[in-house]
Amino acid sequence: MLSCLSAAEYKRLDPHLERVLLKFGQTIYHSKAEIDYVYFPENGVLSIVGLTGSDKPIEVGLVGSEGFAGLPLFLGVPRSANEVIVQGEGTAQRITAKAALAEFARGGSFQNAVLLFAHELFLQVSRVTSCNRHHETEQRLSRWLLMMRDRVEDDTLPLKQEFLSWMLGLRNQAIGRAALVLQRTGSIKYSRGSVKIINRITLEQRACPCYRLMKSRNDGWPEQVKSRRVSRLS
Amino acid sequence: MLTQLQRPPPLKTEPRPANQILSALPQDEFERLRPNLREVQLKIGDIVYRPEETIDFVYFVNRGIVSWLATLEDGNTVEAGVIGPEGVAGVPVLLGARSTPNLGLAQSELFASKISSRDLIVEFRRNGELNRLILRFVHSLFTQVAQTAACNRLHTLDQRLARWLLVTHDRLKGDEFTLTQEFLSRMLGVRRAGVSVAANSLRQSGLIDYHRGNIQILDRPGLESVSCECYEIVKQEYNARF
Numbered sequence: 001m002l003s004c005l006s007a008a009e010y011k012r013l014d015p016h017l018e019r020v021l022l023k024f025g026q027t028i029y030h031s032k033a034e035i036d037y038v039y040f041p042e043n044g045v046l047s048i049v050g051l052t053g054s055d056k057p058i059e060v061g062l063v064g065s066e067g068f069a070g071l072p073l074f075l076g077v078p079r080s081a082n083e084v085i086v087q088g089e090g091t092a093q094r095i096t097a098k099a100a101l102a103e104f105a106r107g108g109s110f111q112n113a114v115l116l117f118a119h120e121l122f123l124q125v126s127r128v129t130s131c132n133r134h135h136e137t138e139q140r141l142s143r144w145l146l147m148m149r150d151r152v153e154d155d156t157l158p159l160k161q162e163f164l165s166w167m168l169g170l171r172n173q174a175i176g177r178a179a180l181v182l183q184r185t186g187s188i189k190y191s192r193g194s195v196k197i198i199n200r201i202t203l204e205q206r207a208c209p210c211y212r213l214m215k216s217r218n219d220g221w222p223e224q225v226k227s228r229r230v231s232r233l234s
Numbered sequence: 235m236l237t238q239l240q241r242p243p244p245l246k247t248e249p250r251p252a253n254q255i256l257s258a259l260p261q262d263e264f265e266r267l268r269p270n271l272r273e274v275q276l277k278i279g280d281i282v283y284r285p286e287e288t289i290d291f292v293y294f295v296n297r298g299i300v301s302w303l304a305t306l307e308d309g310n311t312v313e314a315g316v317i318g319p320e321g322v323a324g325v326p327v328l329l330g331a332r333s334t335p336n337l338g339l340a341q342s343e344l345f346a347s348k349i350s351s352r353d354l355i356v357e358f359r360r361n362g363e364l365n366r367l368i369l370r371f372v373h374s375l376f377t378q379v380a381q382t383a384a385c386n387r388l389h390t391l392d393q394r395l396a397r398w399l400l401v402t403h404d405r406l407k408g409d410e411f412t413l414t415q416e417f418l419s420r421m422l423g424v425r426r427a428g429v430s431v432a433a434n435s436l437r438q439s440g441l442i443d444y445h446r447g448n449i450q451i452l453d454r455p456g457l458e459s460v461s462c463e464c465y466e467i468v469k470q471e472y473n474a475r476f
Contacts, residue, residue: 048380050383050384053463053467055384060380061380061383071376075370075372075376076370077370077474081377081471082377082380115328115329115330116329116331118329118376122326122376125314126302126336127304129312129382129386132383133423134310134312209307
């Protein structure tokens with residue numbers, strides 16, 4: 001997302017950017033905690049987690065290089081309503097809340113990109129409201145693996161079964177059973193602590209339509225981000 | 235000698251619409267919007283936004299509720315969020331999108347101040363109070379939708395129905411509203427038979443009454459104790475001021 005900015009905007013932000021490692025399971029924001037930095041994942045993946053108080057945390061959205069974490073800040077709320085944790089290891093550029101807000105207030109393409117991402121994220125989360133209601137474990141697990149794959153850009157994903165069962169709001173055994181089905185049909189190879197995607201096509205066939213619907217919205221964007229990033233680095 | 239009492243000049247400012255964003259605007263911002271606002275009335279069940287159609291108008295809700303439904307290709311739906319007099323329907327155009335895949339539906343009889351997207355974007359782009367109030371509302375709406383994503387997975391139908399009734403009750407005046415089981419089944423994403431069982435269980439506990447498409451809230455605190463905590467979590471986020 002950062003690589004879509006104009007040269008002038010990037011130049012203003014650049015001195016404030018700091019590259020940080022995202023470690024699997026690390027909490028970026030606790031619920032209700034102050035948003036001190038805005039995080040722009042480069043190849044890491046952040047999970048926006050819903051909390052109810054009496055249940056395990058559950059994932060309501062995923063953010064990779066197409067977006068950022070810290071949206072409430074730009075909407076006038078300096079603290080995170082949801083918890084945000086690292087779901088896929090990698091790196092992110094982070095910037096202080098103050099510097100991000102100053103650039104946002106200028107109203108240029110940074111503001112446009114922030115607001116458009118807010119819209120995309122809103123759609124993703126509203127899709128999850130219906131996916132969580134209507135789709136089967138296997139479909140949802142397939143969708144989740146594909147969404148992760150698109151953001152991590154690696155076929156091997158770390159997967160802790162218990163953690164994933166919370167994220168998808170399922171029992172541990174249900175995840176295990178669904179993963180076994182996906183493995184038997186040759187879509188994935190599943191071992192302790194990781195999943196390797198063997199056949200993307202069959203996995204897409206098993207996923208609910210939500211995957212395609214969410215992806216088509218974002219299409220073009222990650223590609224655009226990638227190409228610009230390459231041109232900037234070269 | 236008695237001077238003739240002058241009649242006060244006619245009030246220049248008519249009362250503002252009831253919408254909480256419009257009524258909180260500074261005078262100059264409201265005056266700029268006023269010539270472009272049209273009062274409209276929609277019937278229950280009217281479609282406000284069709285999926286993927288260009289959003290030409292934005293609606294500041296004065297009374298009633300607009301419901302946002304996430305739709306699936308097989309026709310299944312579930313309500314992702316609701317917008318009442320605290321907010322505005324048509325936010326995607328302010329965020330830079332032209333349309334949305336979601337369906338916007340009048341969940342009750344609806345009174346709103348309607349404005350063309352183009353006119354509203356101009357004022358929104360001034361980055362004044364309208365911008366601030368709308369973005370703050372977007373945060374509340376986002377919180378609502380995110381909580382619903384979790385709630386739809388984790389909570390029982392009784393809990394979700396109680397939550398839904400409370401959310402509706404907060405936004406509509408009066409304890410009685412029109413509500414068919416067909417409608418509820420679309421909102422909650424369950425079969426009608428399921429809605430029927432859940433509504434019966436609330437009725438037998440003396441929390442609600444319903445007949446012929448009308449629901450009456452009898453015991454609000456009772457509903458609050460049946461509802462999952464999602465109701466309270468979202469409400470706090472709406473009420474918080476910064």
